[in-house]
Amino acid sequence: MTLYAAPKGSGAQMHALARDLFPICRSITGDGFRQSLQRLGQIAPIALTEVPTGTRAFDWRVPKEWNIREAWIADASGRRVVDFKDSNLHVVNYSTPIRARMSLAELRPHLHSRPDQPDVIPYRTSYYAENWGFCLSHRALEALSDGEYEVCIDSTLAPGHLTYGECLLPGISTDEILISVHSCHPSLANDNLSGMAVGAFAARALGELPRKHTFRFIFIPGTIGSITWLAQHESEARRVRHGLVLSCLGDRGHSTYKRSRRGNAMVDRAAAHVIKTAGEHAIVDFTPYGYDERQYCSPGFDLPVGCLTRTRNGEYPEYHTSNDNIDFITAGSLEDSLGKVLAIVEVLEHDRTYINLSPKCEPQLGRRGLYRNTGGTNPADFEMGLLWVLNMSDGRHSLLDVAERAGIPFATIRSAADALCEASLLRAVDREPPARNHAESLPLSGFARSPLAPSGGNR
Amino acid sequence: MTLYAAPKGSGAQMHALARDLFPICRSITGDGFRQSLQRLGQIAPIALTEVPTGTRAFDWRVPKEWNIREAWIADASGRRVVDFKDSNLHVVNYSTPIRARMSLAELRPHLHSRPDQPDVIPYRTSYYAENWGFCLSHRALEALSDGEYEVCIDSTLAPGHLTYGECLLPGISTDEILISVHSCHPSLANDNLSGMAVGAFAARALGELPRKHTFRFIFIPGTIGSITWLAQHESEARRVRHGLVLSCLGDRGHSTYKRSRRGNAMVDRAAAHVIKTAGEHAIVDFTPYGYDERQYCSPGFDLPVGCLTRTRNGEYPEYHTSNDNIDFITAGSLEDSLGKVLAIVEVLEHDRTYINLSPKCEPQLGRRGLYRNTGGTNPADFEMGLLWVLNMSDGRHSLLDVAERAGIPFATIRSAADALCEASLLRAVDREPPARNHAESLPLSGFARSPLAPSGGNR
């Protein structure tokens, strides 16, 4: 009934997209990141921005660009005992180049494994301390015999650019909803090909719907990407009314929402409502550890940005290992996650406050054909929705207030409100956002250069 | 010790009253309703009001009056397979008259049973869509053989009146406490002969006590009755300071209080306190579904009216079936419920704010004979009551605040406060309601015609 639902089959399409992206060696800079964004650009229009190495971003500077062609360790017989070709997790991300022969004892400090999970290749990075290294299973590490090894990392770490992608979907208002997706991890499916896929498909779906808010999807490298974006878009950041970080959206666990620093922002309430009414779920408070919400929620910004995941980062054993592979994520979970993102957006777009025009006692709904014969949705929920909307519509409660109190999905409450408006029993009392002057409409990629009028506010 | 207790033996008397009322065929209008109110009038003075069919009541109109003499289904041999004489639940309440012969196939859509409870006769109504029907056990339904049946419902559905009863007990103040009891169900004991009996006995008990508030008990048909009453008494409704809907007060379950829409009204606190300190209980939030609190709590009135029950409507299998019979309710539960209604009233009537006159450290209670030797009540509770009242009586906490915090029954806290006043350790700081001018005193049945002075406010 609602337009804010995941399209049928979108789960399989997102899984196929993740499968395509899986082999690419992404990092916080470099061609793997660019190539991934180009693939996402086949789903939704994404504009790429390049920020030169050395550019200041608050307390940070954009690092050198990293690219890699091959990396391996060969034993004395020339056999490659570790090879980047098998898995791009084998090389410590951002490793400096090296080509050398050394004993196992010399090599050993550069080898990383997980003794607690001896069969997996761990994911390691060394972005801000120049170093090199390899990751391998603990079993493979233990099987290495003494002797000389040849080590090759054919990488470059040199001035270049940090890349990020944006998909801007203008709405009636210049108030923005920000969806942020870190897209820098190499072959890890849940963290964060799942987020990239859900983000791209959400952008595609919202591109086809009327929009009150302007939507901005950003696909960025973690931490340095959000810091760089914020440093270059302080005025845009002030227009963000609601935001979500998307990550870990494909595993078999239930949905988790991590609140923004504010804790009771509209997006916090909307996301909590959506995942509560959908079944098993978890809602956790903000902590200054996790993904890019750390930056959006730093005290100098304090944006209302939460984080939607299924199982949280660090809370599943496959996290940051080679077991976070394409089979770890499912089409069903991806589709369910996309549906929840869209359901949250429905609340953010359509929450309004109404007034009951027949406020003394209940109106006689049966006479108007509203009690029974409601077609489609669960009639019990819909009829209860009518009673709740009538009872709470005193001008002080919005539809989200009603939905939260009733424990009935927002979409049902919204359709009950629509039916009551139709029957002249209800009238909206808040202002819709004014239509935006066409002259203010923004080209998809030009938003950063043409200054926008100050936000008109649609709340 | 407190005067607000159920009289000994009142449980048995209420059960006998319910037994008397059980066979009468009540509906939302008609002689069964009138006859039932006349029987209640033997307990407490109840004035009847008749409202003509067609009278507007907000979005509704008073329906036609329904009366019924007999109703049966006879098989081809003339044997009455269903007969209203056996149980007035056998006829769909408000059935239009019919006298016809028809096949089982034609009859079948008019027969209602509960396949999930094959031995009970369900209770069904069709107030607002003219129709006829019979209710019978599913076993009886399945035993009907094909063939022709004769059907008779000797009812009338014609212009007449909707009747309701009121018992008005004037108090010092014109501020009102409203007790509302739906009295329209036929042979169903818990829903709501129990409420009718407890309501009538509460009115009798309060008639014999000094009263600060004016008490108004109304015995009305559900939904249309409260809507009609509110439509005709908008100014009286504005005087309602506290209110209770009484229902389902005789079953063996524990007490349940459903909060008013406001959620934290004085009656909400009082009722929660009383049932909490009495043992097992449940307190639930307002929902716009249930009994007449739906109307009192509609946003155009938003009265502080909650609902006191034992097991809630719909939450016991006997609900709205022939198993909600006279044995389903007990004298003990009725007496316990009456005691709780009176205990709630005690809070509403006697909550006051005091100030400790010896506020620096504890006064030496032993010297005054207040620590030990307290006769009757649980000394531990009474002595703790003294300490709590002294500690919290800083002019900002009422006795109910104290009772809630201490978890000690209000009556004990109140008697502790009395003892401390006696010992000159405590003094009330709020105003008692002014005595009402005698000229303002109202005859029991004349309240609706003689306009009252605006409420003086006793809070």
Place this chain on the structure above:
Amino acid sequence: MTLYAAPKGSGAQMHALARDLFPICRSITGDGFRQSLQRLGQIAPIALTEVPTGTRAFDWRVPKEWNIREAWIADASGRRVVDFKDSNLHVVNYSTPIRARMSLAELRPHLHSRPDQPDVIPYRTSYYAENWGFCLSHRALEALSDGEYEVCIDSTLAPGHLTYGECLLPGISTDEILISVHSCHPSLANDNLSGMAVGAFAARALGELPRKHTFRFIFIPGTIGSITWLAQHESEARRVRHGLVLSCLGDRGHSTYKRSRRGNAMVDRAAAHVIKTAGEHAIVDFTPYGYDERQYCSPGFDLPVGCLTRTRNGEYPEYHTSNDNIDFITAGSLEDSLGKVLAIVEVLEHDRTYINLSPKCEPQLGRRGLYRNTGGTNPADFEMGLLWVLNMSDGRHSLLDVAERAGIPFATIRSAADALCEASLLRAVDREPPARNHAESLPLSGFARSPLAPSGGNR
């Protein structure tokens, strides 16, 4: 790392102190009380004050002074069947003198035992009703044969003094932290030799630390002592910013904190935080029953004084019996309790509000050597502490707010804040209390006579 820790070995020292004090027969007045305070004076400087019998203290008067030399019951053969020499619990505390022969029947009303715990000697007092009596095990009581007994209580109850001890530790501010310890119980180890030992050792530890607040430790008889102290120090009481009653701090149970009447005073938050982050614990609301917090929290004072215990009074079977002996308390529990008192004091002394000087996004901690390599403390906690302090330091959250939200011990949060200040990433925004003029410094024992300047306020 923090200076506010229990010194190593202090547990054993406190246990030895309690062992020394155990045999002394204390009461609310008399030489046993004085002697006990003199022993505590070997740990920390304690000044004794003597208040004459008959002195008014609000609603009370200082009672006569009680001293006792011996007390026994001898049977017909002259054998002493009960003897004060064996345990000072054998005599009802404050017994009037007696020397008489009487039958068992005459003696019986003066004998107290615990049938539910037949092997223990109960602790009984009769401070405010002149009487005499003996306490003995129920087994011993039942073994008494009929016949004549000789009874001797060689006590004096006569005009004299009530004694209390104070240890005043001046701080930069005249705002006070009050630590109150009832010291009137005879041979009962947990209640309250444990409190006396922890109080004295806390005074010693704080005497060696720089202090913002002025600390006042008072060792008083229960109830009448705090009432007398408050009556004589109303102006000092107005300077109390935070306070703790110490009791029952040596048993093997977990820590319990009973909130002040205010419920959310700074000390309530500090104590709750400290015991929460330390492990198993209980936090209970204020009730006007317990120890001297009853007086500090009477509505005429309403001081922010809570009560720290392990297992609460009345909640362990050994309570007020001869089983509350020296083996019932442990060095480990005493040391743990001392550590918690000092940790609470650390919060009260060092809670401040800071502002993040790099509030837009996270600063790059790694570059400053703050992310890793943190020496000593748990690095995870310390690094999380850095992130929490940065995130919440917007001028509206103090370090205690941060510690509470993060669930990380205050000491860790405080050292994270120190490190961030060092790195110029953080700056305090509240005023430190001004240094106190030396002329205002108070001699340890002279505080009650030289009037103090009004408090400068350090919060």
